[in-house]
Amino acid sequence: MTGADTAPSGAPGGxxxxxxxxxxxxxxxxxxxxxxxxxxxxxxxxxxLLEQVxxxxxxxxxxxxxxxxxxxxxKAARKPRDLAVEIARRLADAPGYSAAFAPxxxxxGPGFINVRVRDEALxxxxxxxxxxxxxxxxxxxxxxxxVVDFSSPNVAKPMHVGHIRSTVIGDSLARLLAFRGHRxxxxxxxxxxxxxxxxxxxxxxxxxxxxxxAADPTAELGRIYRLVRRLADAAPEDLAADPQLxxxxxxxxxxxxxxxxxxxxxHEGDPxxxxxxxxxxxACLADIEKLYRRLDVHFDHRLGESFFQPFLAxxxxxxxxxxxxxxxxxxxxxxxxxxxxxxxxVRKGDGAFLYATTDLATIRWRLEHWNPDRILYVVDHRxxxxxxxxxxTAKRWGLPxxxxxxxxxxxxxxxxxxxxxxFKTRAGDTVGLESLxxxxxxxxxxxxxxxxxxxxxxxxxxxxxVGIGAIKYADxxxxxxxxxxxxxxxxxxxxxxxxxxxxxxxxxxxxxxxKGGIDREALWRSAPAIVPADPRERSLALAILRFGEVLExxxxxxxxxxxxxxxxxxxxxxxxxxxxxxxxxxxxPERTSRLALCDLTGRVLRKGLGLLGIGTVxxx
RNA sequence: GCCCCCGUAGCUCAGUGGAUAGAGCGACGGUUUCCUAAACCGUAGGCCGCAGGUUCGAUCCCUGCCGGGGGUACCA
Numbered sequence: 001m002t003g004a005d006t007a008p009s010g011a012p013g014g015x016x017x018x019x020x021x022x023x024x025x026x027x028x029x030x031x032x033x034x035x036x037x038x039x040x041x042x043x044x045x046x047x048x049l050l051e052q053v054x055x056x057x058x059x060x061x062x063x064x065x066x067x068x069x070x071x072x073x074x075k076a077a078r079k080p081r082d083l084a085v086e087i088a089r090r091l092a093d094a095p096g097y098s099a100a101f102a103p104x105x106x107x108x109g110p111g112f113i114n115v116r117v118r119d120e121a122l123x124x125x126x127x128x129x130x131x132x133x134x135x136x137x138x139x140x141x142x143x144x145x146x147v148v149d150f151s152s153p154n155v156a157k158p159m160h161v162g163h164i165r166s167t168v169i170g171d172s173l174a175r176l177l178a179f180r181g182h183r184x185x186x187x188x189x190x191x192x193x194x195x196x197x198x199x200x201x202x203x204x205x206x207x208x209x210x211x212x213x214a215a216d217p218t219a220e221l222g223r224i225y226r227l228v229r230r231l232a233d234a235a236p237e238d239l240a241a242d243p244q245l246x247x248x249x250x251x252x253x254x255x256x257x258x259x260x261x262x263x264x265x266x267h268e269g270d271p272x273x274x275x276x277x278x279x280x281x282x283a284c285l286a287d288i289e290k291l292y293r294r295l296d297v298h299f300d301h302r303l304g305e306s307f308f309q310p311f312l313a314x315x316x317x318x319x320x321x322x323x324x325x326x327x328x329x330x331x332x333x334x335x336x337x338x339x340x341x342x343x344x345x346v347r348k349g350d351g352a353f354l355y356a357t358t359d360l361a362t363i364r365w366r367l368e369h370w371n372p373d374r375i376l377y378v379v380d381h382r383x384x385x386x387x388x389x390x391x392x393t394a395k396r397w398g399l400p401x402x403x404x405x406x407x408x409x410x411x412x413x414x415x416x417x418x419x420x421x422x423f424k425t426r427a428g429d430t431v432g433l434e435s436l437x438x439x440x441x442x443x444x445x446x447x448x449x450x451x452x453x454x455x456x457x458x459x460x461x462x463x464x465x466v467g468i469g470a471i472k473y474a475d476x477x478x479x480x481x482x483x484x485x486x487x488x489x490x491x492x493x494x495x496x497x498x499x500x501x502x503x504x505x506x507x508x509x510x511x512x513x514x515k516g517g518i519d520r521e522a523l524w525r526s527a528p529a530i531v532p533a534d535p536r537e538r539s540l541a542l543a544i545l546r547f548g549e550v551l552e553x554x555x556x557x558x559x560x561x562x563x564x565x566x567x568x569x570x571x572x573x574x575x576x577x578x579x580x581x582x583x584x585x586x587x588x589p590e591r592t593s594r595l596a597l598c599d600l601t602g603r604v605l606r607k608g609l610g611l612l613g614i615g616t617v618x619x620x
Numbered sequence: 621g622c623c624c625c626c627g628u629a630g631c632u633c634a635g636u637g638g639a640u641a642g643a644g645c646g647a648c649g650g651u652u653u654c655c656u657a658a659a660c661c662g663u664a665g666g667c668c669g670c671a672g673g674u675u676c677g678a679u680c681c682c683u684g685c686c687g688g689g690g691g692u693a694c695c696a
Contacts, residue, residue: 052637052638056639057638057639057640058639058640061639065638065639067637067638067639070638070676070677071637071638071675071676071677073676074675074676080676108639109638109639110638110639110676110677111676112638112639152696154696191696194695194696195695195696196695196696233695260694305696328693329693329694330694331693331694332694333693333694341622341692342692342693343693344693345693345694347694348693348694349694350694352694354694354695354696355695355696379696381624381625381690381691382624382690382691383691383696384623384624384625384690384691385623385624385691385692386691386696388623388624411625413625413626413689413690414689414690420688420689447658448658477633477634478633478634479633479634479635481625481626482625482626482633483625483626483689483690484632484633485632485633487632489645490632490633490644490645493644493645493658494658494659495644495645495658495659496643496644496645497633497634497643497644498644500658501644501658501659504656504658504659505659507656507658508655508656508659510656511655511656512655512656513655514655515655515656516655561634565634565635565643568643568644572643575659575660576660576661578655578659578660579651579657579659579660579661580660580661582654582655583655584655585654585655598655619656620656620658
């Protein structure tokens with residue numbers, strides 16, 4: 001970090017984004033339409049209609065357009081074009097319109113109303129953003145309390161590639177929502193009480209190695225976990241392929257059943273199992289924390305499954321008492337879709353609870369203690385059905401506050417290897433998260449081999465930022481819901497939609513300012529007028545001022561890839577600007593204006609990357 | 621069987637009701653006495669899986685089909 005995104009002081013937050021201001025003007029125009037009886041537009045119709053005010057596809061159509069006239073034409077019993085004329089006329093009279101936008105021209109095509117931002121307004125807005133600590137991004141009018149539940153690894157086994165998306169996407173959403181002005185509560189719902197502990201307890205008693213545990217607790221626990229898992233899950237063909245495993249399996253024919261028994265004992269409060277659990281936990285947590293520090297991911301809370309364990313029996317009793325859950329085949333479940341469909345199980349036949357039970361207890365606890373407006377579960381898409389059932393059960397349960405909280409499963413796809421199968425090592429093992437990061441950093445380091453003027457320590461720091469940034473960015477820039485193919489080569493490309501390209505753009509900004517010996521603080525204090533006269537400056541300035549619009553869109557659908565797409569577009573515009581126009585070598589007042597635009601671009605890129613949890617470097 | 625997701629350029633992916641469907645890689649061509657050329661500019665490359673439907677307008681919404689993936693009562 002260069003520290004340059006700390007605030008210049010003194011700027012107002014501004015009157016909202018250009019899109020906000022134009023939507024307000026369209027709202028005025030549409031209400032006028034209704035008041036004059038031209039077209040019935042109810043207050044409830046407005047939001048959807050105003051969503052049709054957005055940036056144009058191409059600069060030749062202007063900066064923003066409104067396309068609602070076509071859809072409304074039938075309702076108004078007019079030709080779309082005529083209605084567009086009516087709207088455009090009222091638009092020009094809307095309060096605040098003419099200060100920001102040029103008079104709308106005649107509607108284009110079937111009824112597009114195209115609008116161009118006035119040059120003076122653009123200059124004023126970009127100059128204001130320059131001295132604004134929020135870079136021109138407005139705060140939300142109505143802050144909400146939003147719980148972001150993400151990462152949630154199972155402790156007692158190493159974090160692996162499967163945890164990266166939840167961790168990176170969740171962290172980014174939390175940062176973004178907080179910057180927007182919401183009250184964000186991050187919670188890591190650790191898997192610290194599940195069947196894997198039954199496996200470890202059972203395995204420790206049979207295969208545990210005290211010396212190995214002392215030397216490297218996670219490695220030893222991981223070894224035991226994997227071994228027991230293979231034993232308990234072994235299919236006949238696995239046993240046929242692995243004589244050693246087969247021998248073990250013959251020795252422990254009841255492994256699967258006994259593991260579940262140990263889990264149940266732990267849950268029932270068996271002192272010996274509890275003692276083992278307490279013995280294993282600290283090492284597990286320390287190991288996980290180490291990775292989070294490296295990823296620069298932080299949580300407000302770490303309320304794992306074990307935290308909710310005391311409430312589970314009460315949850316089941318309550319569900320039964322209210323007639324929602326009942327006994328079936330020895331287990332207890334909620335029949336959501338009728339008796340013939342599989343129920344949502346909250347207690348197993350052996351008395352152990354399930355993650356459904358914990359999740360229900362967690363919802364109740366969060367409602368009681370945090371009273372949130374939204375709870376986001378950043379969990380992979382394969383658990384979609386679980387969350388459907390969970391949310392449906394929670395609503396039927398009728399907890400206080402449940403009717404006003406939005407429970408949202410923020411689903412994401414699987415990380416695949418080159419072969420299109422879930423990402424694995426060549427040997428077929430799950431890829432550990434730490435070694436994944438190491439390899440990304442190592443490859444980034446190799447790429448800096450030719451760099452002059454960087455000592456080894458500096459190169460290491462750059463490689464860490466670039467390597468980890470590449471991995472995070474590759475994940476965030478994909479449409480969340482689709483699977484994506486993991487490729488070090490692609491994510492470390494210096495061109496294209498990668499973290500490195502954005503980081504490089506930031507480094508070039510640094511280069512210009514450093515080369516010019518620019519005193520940034522003094523530049524901020526002088527609050528210069530930025531005048532985007534050249535089309536490339538204009539295009540860059542407009543993109544910068546869309547930052548707030550993009551964050552609003554990201555929040556609406558929990559889609560960080562909208563932010564990465566905008567950053568990529570922004571960095572591209574900067575590169576085009578930088579390439580075509582002299583900055584240090586042009587005359588005043590252009591020189592200061594362009595320097596300010598440069599500096600602001602750098603701060604905006606840095607802030608945008610920061611909201612993705614990605615750092616930047618001064619040189620690369 | 622039922623439910624969910626995905627089929628867009630050779631490859632990896634954006635775009636999910638608007639204007640001539642976009643990037644990167646790969647291919648071909650251009651730009652450096654000049655602030656980081658790890659860059660920029662350009663060319664070629666597409667029945668947006670198939671067939672119907674809704675709409676002024678469909679890659680996007682609905683229905684069916686084909687192909688791929690995932691889920692589907694005691695793992696999470």
